[in-house]
Amino acid sequence: MRQITIKEIARITGVSSATVSRVLNNNGRFSEETRKKVLKAIEQYGYRPNVVAKSLRTNRSKTIGVIVPDITNEFFASIVLAIENYCVPNGYSVFVCNTSEDLEQEKKYVKDLEAKGVDGLIYLSGNSGLPDAVINRKLPIVCIDRKPDDPQAVIVESDNYKGGYLAAEELLNAGCRKIVLIRDYRDVSTMHQRHLGYRQALKDWGVELDESYVVRIPIDVEASRNAVSALVRQGFPFDGIFAATDWLAVGALMALREHGIRVPEEVKLVGYDNISLTQFTSPPITTIHQNKWELGRAAAEVLLDMIHGARFGRTSPITMDVQLIRRESTRR
Numbered sequence: 428m429r430q431i432t433i434k435e436i437a438r439i440t441g442v443s444s445a446t447v448s449r450v451l452n453n454n455g456r457f458s459e460e461t462r463k464k465v466l467k468a469i470e471q472y473g474y475r476p477n478v479v480a481k482s483l484r485t486n487r488s489k490t491i492g493v494i495v496p497d498i499t500n501e502f503f504a505s506i507v508l509a510i511e512n513y514c515v516p517n518g519y520s521v522f523v524c525n526t527s528e529d530l531e532q533e534k535k536y537v538k539d540l541e542a543k544g545v546d547g548l549i550y551l552s553g554n555s556g557l558p559d560a561v562i563n564r565k566l567p568i569v570c571i572d573r574k575p576d577d578p579q580a581v582i583v584e585s586d587n588y589k590g591g592y593l594a595a596e597e598l599l600n601a602g603c604r605k606i607v608l609i610r611d612y613r614d615v616s617t618m619h620q621r622h623l624g625y626r627q628a629l630k631d632w633g634v635e636l637d638e639s640y641v642v643r644i645p646i647d648v649e650a651s652r653n654a655v656s657a658l659v660r661q662g663f664p665f666d667g668i669f670a671a672t673d674w675l676a677v678g679a680l681m682a683l684r685e686h687g688i689r690v691p692e693e694v695k696l697v698g699y700d701n702i703s704l705t706q707f708t709s710p711p712i713t714t715i716h717q718n719k720w721e722l723g724r725a726a727a728e729v730l731l732d733m734i735h736g737a738r739f740g741r742t743s744p745i746t747m748d749v750q751l752i753r754r755e756s757t758r759r
Contacts, residue, residue: 431472439472440464490520491730492540494533495551498525500674501702502719503551506571509723510549517731519546541566547730550580567733569726574616574744581733582744583726587617590715590749591624594669594697597713599632601695601757603667605640607658609651609679610671612643621671621699640665644675651678652685659686666694673698673705676712680756696756710755718747 433451437444442461449455450465457465468474493510495503511521522545524536540548547567568580572587598606608625611618622641629636642658644650651670658665659682670676676698680690688694690710698705701716725745 431474433474436465436468436472436474440468488544488546489518490522490543490545491547491549491727491734492522492524492536492543492545493549493551494524494526494536496526496528498523501704502673502700502717505719506551506723506726509720510727513724513727514731519731546734549726549730567730569730569733571722571726572617581729583722583729583747584617584744585717585722585747586749587620588624588627590699590717591621591669591671592628593624593749593751594621594699594715595625595628596632597697597751597753597757598667598669598695599628599634601667601691601759603695604634605665606634606667606669607640607642607655607665608669608671609642609644609654609675611646618671625669646672646674648674648678648681651675652682653678655679655682656686659683659688668694668696670696670698673700673702673712673714676714677704677708680708680712691756691758695758701752705754708756710758713754713757714752716750716752718749721747 433444433447437447440447440461442457442465446457446461447465449457450462451469491514493507495507498504498507507521507523514521522540522543524533524540526533526536537548545566547569550568550570550573570580570582572584574582574584595606606625606629608622610622626636642654644654651674655668655678668676668679670679676696680696683690683694683696690696696712698712698714699717701714705712705714725747729745
């Protein structure tokens with residue numbers, strides 16, 4: 428079925444095309460009678476604005492792209508939902524691109540989003556750099572919990588240093604002195620800051636820093652399970668584990684239970700992110716809460732402001748507070 432045009436709506440209603448446009452955009456002068464007449468014709472004939480043509484006129488597509496490493500991960504999914512819940516009521520569509528932690532796939536998605544003419548990008552990727560296509564085009568960019576080298580990107584992050592400190596401090600308060608840190612093998616900013624917080628807490632408590640207690644692995648339940656199992660089989664002495672994500676904590680808990688090690692009686696455990704699963708494990712896992720909703724909303728709000736001309740300095744990232752959620756895995 429052929430799409431009716433503004434000119435045809437104008438002819439049907441006996442007004443100018445400019446008047447029809449003003450009614451559609453609710454901008455400018457027209458009578459209430461004219462408004463009703465135009466809207467009635469639009470509804471009757473099923474007129475839909477030509478979004479492509481409008482984007483060419485305004486140099487805006489009213490779309491943004493979101494690069495996410497794993498949409499099946501509750502942490503990322505919650506942030507994406509918050510982004511959509513802010514952007515859609517503000518007239519923006521959201522293209523969500525799941526990279527599955529694949530850098531080449533990420534580059535391909537960036538090219539695709541560039542071809543679609545998105546007005547800006549939000550990055551949740553674990554990679555530390557930004558693809559050349561993004562940098563060269565000078566798109567407004569907001570990064571969530573990552574610090575790329577590119578100075579044009581604005582950063583919205585949780586206080587990961589504080590989170591790492593709180594996690595280690597909880598284990599120290601519970602009597603642990605041989606605390607394993609299980610973290611991502613990549614030295615991305617989030618992991619680096621959590622690691623620094625962990626180190627500072629040990630230092631403040633007078634516990635010797637020993638890098639043999641730092642286990643670097645992919646963020647994967649099975650990888651964590653295997654790593655902790657290997658420590659147990661080797662007879663490696665530890666009485667606490669700080670897993671730098673909740674999925675790593677779940678893998679660690681599985682390994683401890685398989686080896687008959689009681690949590691929290693023999694080994695205490697802290698995770699990070701406060702995904703819903705940690706409430707239902709046995710025992711429930713103590714974790715660091717990141718406000719996923721506020722991270723997503725703040726990133727979306729900043730990006731739309733940038734699209735509309737606001738300038739933000741890279742020197743002042745937007746930082747959200749974190750909280751310790753104490754559960755049975757660190758019971759005294």
